[in-house]
Amino acid sequence: MVLETIxxxxxxxxxxEKFVSNNGEVLLASSxxxxxxxxxxxxxxxxxxxxxxxxxxxxxxxxxxxGTTTSGEIMNGLVSGLKTVLSFSVFRHSDIKLVFAEKxxxxxxxxxxxxxxxxxxxxAKVLILFATGLRVNASQLLKGVQSVNDALPVxxxxxxxxxxxxxQRFVCCNENVTDCGVVGVILESDHLKVAxxxxxxxxxxxxxxTITRAEGSRVYTIDYIPAYQVYRQYLGxxxxxxxxxxxxxxxxxCKHGIIIARAPFLRYEDxxxxxxxxxxxxxxxxxxxxxxxxxxxxxDILLQTIQQQPVESIFVYSCASRRGFLQExxxxxxxxxxxxxxxxxFFTSGEFFHAxxxxxxxxxxxxxxxxxxxxGSQKVFAPEPERIVCSDxxxxxxxxxxxxxxxxxLKSLAHLVNTVTSELNERTAELEAANxxxxxxxxxFSKAFLCNPDPISITTMNAERYVEVNDxxxxxxxxxxxxxxxxxxxxxxxxxxxxxxxxxIIQIQEHGKIRNLETKFKIKxxxxxxxxxxxxxxxxxxxxxxxxxxxxxxxxxxxxxRSLELMMELKSANLELKDxxxxxxxxxxxxxxxxxxxxxxxxxxxxxxxxxxGKEQLDMLINRVDRMNKLIEGIxxxxxxxxxxxEKTVININQVVEExxxxxxxxxxxSIIIENEMPWLTLERTRTQQLFTNLINNAMKYMDKPNGExxxxxxxxxxxxxxxxxxxxCGIEEKNFDNIFTVFxxxxxxxxxxxxxxxxxIVKKIVEIYGGTVWVESKFGKGSTFYFTVPSRN
Numbered sequence: 001m002v003l004e005t006i007x008x009x010x011x012x013x014x015x016x017e018k019f020v021s022n023n024g025e026v027l028l029a030s031s032x033x034x035x036x037x038x039x040x041x042x043x044x045x046x047x048x049x050x051x052x053x054x055x056x057x058x059x060x061x062x063x064x065x066x067g068t069t070t071s072g073e074i075m076n077g078l079v080s081g082l083k084t085v086l087s088f089s090v091f092r093h094s095d096i097k098l099v100f101a102e103k104x105x106x107x108x109x110x111x112x113x114x115x116x117x118x119x120x121x122x123x124a125k126v127l128i129l130f131a132t133g134l135r136v137n138a139s140q141l142l143k144g145v146q147s148v149n150d151a152l153p154v155x156x157x158x159x160x161x162x163x164x165x166x167x168q169r170f171v172c173c174n175e176n177v178t179d180c181g182v183v184g185v186i187l188e189s190d191h192l193k194v195a196x197x198x199x200x201x202x203x204x205x206x207x208x209x210t211i212t213r214a215e216g217s218r219v220y221t222i223d224y225i226p227a228y229q230v231y232r233q234y235l236g237x238x239x240x241x242x243x244x245x246x247x248x249x250x251x252x253x254c255k256h257g258i259i260i261a262r263a264p265f266l267r268y269e270d271x272x273x274x275x276x277x278x279x280x281x282x283x284x285x286x287x288x289x290x291x292x293x294x295x296x297x298x299x300d301i302l303l304q305t306i307q308q309q310p311v312e313s314i315f316v317y318s319c320a321s322r323r324g325f326l327q328e329x330x331x332x333x334x335x336x337x338x339x340x341x342x343x344x345x346f347f348t349s350g351e352f353f354h355a356x357x358x359x360x361x362x363x364x365x366x367x368x369x370x371x372x373x374x375x376g377s378q379k380v381f382a383p384e385p386e387r388i389v390c391s392d393x394x395x396x397x398x399x400x401x402x403x404x405x406x407x408x409x410l411k412s413l414a415h416l417v418n419t420v421t422s423e424l425n426e427r428t429a430e431l432e433a434a435n436x437x438x439x440x441x442x443x444x445f446s447k448a449f450l451c452n453p454d455p456i457s458i459t460t461m462n463a464e465r466y467v468e469v470n471d472x473x474x475x476x477x478x479x480x481x482x483x484x485x486x487x488x489x490x491x492x493x494x495x496x497x498x499x500x501x502x503x504x505i506i507q508i509q510e511h512g513k514i515r516n517l518e519t520k521f522k523i524k525x526x527x528x529x530x531x532x533x534x535x536x537x538x539x540x541x542x543x544x545x546x547x548x549x550x551x552x553x554x555x556x557x558x559x560x561x562r563s564l565e566l567m568m569e570l571k572s573a574n575l576e577l578k579d580x581x582x583x584x585x586x587x588x589x590x591x592x593x594x595x596x597x598x599x600x601x602x603x604x605x606x607x608x609x610x611x612x613x614g615k616e617q618l619d620m621l622i623n624r625v626d627r628m629n630k631l632i633e634g635i636x637x638x639x640x641x642x643x644x645x646x647e648k649t650v651i652n653i654n655q656v657v658e659e660x661x662x663x664x665x666x667x668x669x670x671s672i673i674i675e676n677e678m679p680w681l682t683l684e685r686t687r688t689q690q691l692f693t694n695l696i697n698n699a700m701k702y703m704d705k706p707n708g709e710x711x712x713x714x715x716x717x718x719x720x721x722x723x724x725x726x727x728x729x730c731g732i733e734e735k736n737f738d739n740i741f742t743v744f745x746x747x748x749x750x751x752x753x754x755x756x757x758x759x760x761x762i763v764k765k766i767v768e769i770y771g772g773t774v775w776v777e778s779k780f781g782k783g784s785t786f787y788f789t790v791p792s793r794n
Contacts, residue, residue: 002092002372002373004026004312007086008075008085009083010085035063035091037066038128038315039053039056039086040344041073042071043082044167054175057175067183076338076344078331087315091189093191098174099184100174108144109143111182112143112146114144115145117148121186123188125192125194126155126186126187126194127152128156128315129141129352132169135180141182142352145359154359155354157352158276158349193309193310196354196368197302202288202290203289204287207286207428210222211282217274218275231246248290250262250287250321251288259288261365263349277362295326306337306370311370313370314337314370317369321364352367455472456548457473466488496521500519512537514534516532516534518532518553530552530553530557533549599618599621603618651681651683653688656685657692660696664697671707672710679721681790704729705729710727717789719791722789723789723790728782731780731783733778733780
């Protein structure tokens with residue numbers, strides 16, 4: 001055994017001195033690295049706690065003490081009240097650091113952050129905290145700790161008392177004691193193993209209620225009724241009752257599939273109630289009752305779980321309401337733990353627990369902290385058949401069967417409550433379902449009718465006399481209600497084409513309904529509107545009626561007509577633009593061909609007549625003519641991009657890329673690498689080849705390295721394929737990332753790099769036609785990577 005815990009009751013200094021002497025081999029050993037003493041005192045007296053701490057530190061030099069007042073104590077699994085338990089834990093491979101923090105006017109969240117920042121470290125394994133919960137908001141305190149290190153386990157709880165009037169609650173750290181603050185200890189080690197467990201065992205019963213007004217832990221109304229009045233109604237408390245008398249019946253809240261309890265502790269003059277923990281407005285709550293069968297089941301599971309790991313010490317931080325509910329049988333949860341390892345702890349007014357990187361303030365819950373410095377996986381504690389129950393070494397044999405008569409009564413009562421509640425819930429559910437169905441049916445129809453934005457009317461079966469119309473119908477037609485109800489459609493001339501009414505009635509009678517039938521409707525002003533009409537037969541007061549719903553599509557029809565006109569205009573404009581581009585390029589090409597022919601003739605026949613400057617000027621002329629010709633060709637290609645002159649087929653992108661490379665014939669100093677297998681996609685072959693050709697050619701054109709390298713790759717990203725063309729060329733400054741896709745835009749002089757400035761513009765246009773995007777990432781002087789995406793399905 002590495003970590004050793006020895007528990008005892010405190011009676012006086014002499015008995016403590018004798019206890020330390022009898023256990024000196026453990027408590028005073030030179031191999032001890034740290035000694036932590038937890039004081040759980042049922043005596044709520046400040047001077048008493050100071051005296052105990054001073055005596056412990058006098059008898060065990062170097063011992064560190066933290067303590068709290070209690071609503072009951074646990075010593076070697078036994079439960080007591082108004083006693084003081086001392087739990088001595090001797091660590092051989094762990095360090096401990098203490099903190100004492102009195103609350104000032106600052107908020108409790110920042111208090112938690114301050115404590116965590118003081119104690120947090122890389123080797124921190126667990127933080128044990130005791131707080132004076134009546135004057136410290138433990139929920140905010142725990143959130144503050146979590147904000148600094150959400151992975152640090154937190155255990156402990158709020159200080160308790162014996163429920164006597166004017167009793168204070170204290171926490172202590174060595175000789176420092178406060179009734180408004182927090183004490184804590186952090187355990188640091190490379191060897192310490194820590195596990196935390198919790199269980200409730202309270203069964204929700206009764207109807208679900210809603211918190212309708214609350215601030216933090218103070219609840220003002222439940223279902224709009226003062227909170228105390230709700231407790232009075234259901235639990236029979238009178239106006240003079242102490243709310244503590246019903247803390248065993250907490251409200252339960254279901255959060256993320258887990259039932260969390262909130263126990264009451266204070267009644268305010270306005271009949272609001274203070275709870276041990278925050279409750280938010282809008283949360284759904286139910287009363288709950290301890291289910292002994294469930295508690296026993298949870299204990300069995302806890303015992304099995306704990307024994308799956310090394311165990312040397314167990315600390316229990318359980319709720320006072322559990323002790324109040326189980327009474328003399330409270331030991332059914334704690335005594336079995338003593339058979340695994342030394343067990344000590346106290347009954348709190350709120351338990352601190354850590355799960356899923358979140359610190360939680362629990363109520364009515366039993367939490368356990370399991371510690372071990374052992375490296376083995378076996379159980380490391382084998383208790384004697386008898387247990388020490390007091391400091392003078394008197395021995396009492398504890399019966400294995402602790403379930404006394406009161407436990408049997410509680411089990412029977414819980415079973416009776418659950419059975420009766422279940423039966424009542426079934427009957428209530430049936431009645432509520434029937435009433436709800438009727439109410440919802442009427443409410444839905446009423447809401448759908450009155451609030452629907454579409455015009456709705458109800459008429460007699462022959463579609464003549466109006467029985468009811470909604471506000472949307474009146475607003476749409478500009479009639480007043482008294483101008484419509486009781487009048488006929490003939491009187492109002494509602495049907496623009498009266499013959500259509502008779503045809504619609506016949507269709508409804510044959511099929512029971514019509515859907516989205518286009519017709520003409522006349523409103524009060526005489527304007528004729530186009531509507532989609534739906535109708536159905538409904539029953540009103542045992543008489544068949546017709547329900548009409550109209551959706552006006554007049555503007556939509558007008559927009560549709562205008563859209564068709566614009567489409568025709570656009571189509572005509574595109575044809576004219578295409579013809580214009582062709583004519584312009586043709587008219588430009590003719591003189592260019594003449595200029596080029598004349599330049600070639602001069603170059604071939606009069607070359608010897610030119611000096612060096614003349615030859616240079618002639619070469620420049622030829623280059624300018626060639627550049628102009630390429631520019632015209634680029635304009636033509638760009639103007640043809642939107643023409644659907646090629647069918648989409650399933651093409652092998654690998655093959656398309658290889659053909660583009662072969663056509664470009666890269667120089668020997670540039671290597672082009674296809675890094676992975678390309679997909680088969682449904683695209684136009686020519687357009688796709690042009691896309692890759694332009695990007696690869698661009699990379700080749702601006703290659704300024706003696707050993708150029710171009711890498712082509714792809715990867716699937718959701719519904720798209722992403723392709724990349726990466727080079728180690730001259731790169732692009734970030735300010736020019738958008739400019740390079742602009743038509744005629746080049747970043748280098750055309751005399752330095754031969755370019756029309758259309759290639760990347762064509763790339764962008766092709767990618768956008770396919771519904772993808774194109775962009776560039778580049779480091780100036782190191783190279784560029786062009787990315788583009790196309791849908792995996794086209």
